[in-house]
Amino acid sequence: MQRVIATANIARVSGGALADYRVALDDAVLRQVGERATVRGYPRWAGSVWDLVARCVAAALNPGREALPPRPASPQVTVHVNGAGYRYVRLDEIPEPARTYFDRKLAGSGIPDHGCAFAHDWFDFLNGQR
Secondary structure (H helix, E strand, O other): OOOOOEEEEEEEOOOOOEEEEEEEEEEOOOEEEEEEEEEEEEEOOOOOHHHHHHHHHHHHHOOOOOOOOOOOOOOOOOOEEOOOOOEEEEHHHOOOOHHHHHHHHOOOOOOOOOOEEEHHHHHHHHOOOO
16 A cells, blocks of 8 residues: 655745755654755756755755755857857756757757757756746
């Protein structure tokens, strides 16, 4: 028989590539566990959601401290310039999972070439505007 024994309420409170998340832990028996905490400046598209969950749980249980391995870095992508002077990024140079999220956000956007996106679209994505 399955039953919920604990929950973590994790909410994004600021957007962009480096987002802030608030967390509250609740145990079915003990009620609130640990302290309400905030994980600040988390690189949203650089790791899996489970990395975020682990950091939130660690922060709530360890007075705001993340006691985990180094967090993933924000994606660093080379900006290219074509012959017409347009700045662009190559999708195959964007690390996962950021590439998948960005590609989904590109639906309906113009592209400078197959497998590429305009650099301003990439920067808008990183800043939470896409």
